[in-house]
Amino acid sequence: MTPAAAAGTAAHATTTAAAEAQGFLSPTGVEIAFLLVGLVTFGAALITVTTRQLVHAALWLVVALGGLAVEYLLLTAEFIAWVQVLIYVGSVVVLLLFGLMLTRAPIGRSPDADSGNRWVALTVAVAAAAALVWVVVDAFRTTWIDLDGAPAGSTEVTGASLFQHWVLPFEALSVLLLAALVGAIVLSRKAKAATSAAAPSAPGGTDTRRDTEGAR
């Protein structure tokens, strides 16, 4: 009886240890990591919208989107994080860089990156940020996310909910992606008939569509 009890306590100890060791970080550690990565993400986003070097804006966008992927991981939404890395960092930013190159963006500083209504835009953005942050903090002051236990967004959970409850929107989305593919080809072809200048735009667009559909 005693060995069985000992085994039982040992098993219990291992399960509790496993439950405790499930999170990579302690709860406070998760908060600190979230805060630090959030600061990096916000800073990269600020540089993206303020830098005068167009290519640098796209590269800082990579940092912001990657930081968001890390935030998804910290929120235990693993599948979303990897989809974010695949689609955003993998294809959307590459497509944006293609667009910058094809419109012959200057490599160095371009002094006319910002328009004249910059201060109005800054006022609007700061006012919106103040209002949103005030409302959000006031509304969710006493709300906590429980990050212990099984991850809320593992591939199994996400796949099950996606293919049980969300099948019809998923199929509609595939039709939308097909429409976007055809639309990109049509837009590029008409322009190619006008001037035969920028032929690579059509392969770029279709490649990204294929990437997206492959990742789905």
Next chain:
Amino acid sequence: MHLAYPAVLSALLFCTGLYGVLARRNAILVLMSVELMLNAVNLNLVAFDVWLSRTAEETLHSGQALTLFTIAIAAAEIGIGLAIVLAVYRNRGTSDIDKLRDTVEGHEPDGDASDSDASATRATAEKAEATA
């Protein structure tokens, strides 16, 4: 984790994107800012889905499903948007949205030269469309 952290971060990112959309002149930079706004919404969706999946009895994981849909639609949007920007660049020679004022109402365009230039490019574009 406090729910206010992701919510505040998403609000700040959204307003950063808002500033970019309003203040930038290059159309591709505007598209980047739109991507930032969409990502802020995605972070909100994921955070509230994780919160609800612990507090609610039964959840559809609607936040994560909608996040996946948003990511796919954003990819489609960026493809179409870049195709449009490239078509405009080929016709007009610029992707500066402050100079695309053909449908402006209320006041005259800046100069006669640019106006005739724009109308000439428009005529060639229409001709190309007619021949295509």
